[in-house]
Amino acid sequence: MDQFKDFMIIVLLVAALISGFIVHEWADALIILAVVILNAAFGVFQESKAEEAIERCRKCRRRTRTCAAAVRS
Secondary structure, X not given: OHHHHHHHHHHHHHHHHHHHHHOOOHHHHHHHHHHXXXXXXXXXXXXXXXXXXXXXXXXXXXXXXXXXXXHHO
16 A cells, blocks of 8 residues: 555656646646645654554553453462
């Protein structure tokens, strides 16, 4: 899936270049670039939040195992 996403980003960047330099539609090129940059920023933000959530789950799981071991003994 990541390869497809990377391919689509390249296609959008090429479209922005064509739109700007060949067709001289600078507004379209800037909009395409803005969307690609915003998408990347949101992706980084979501990924960092997901990593934090996974770490919280791991900590909670460790505490649960420790409590369960203490109860059994």
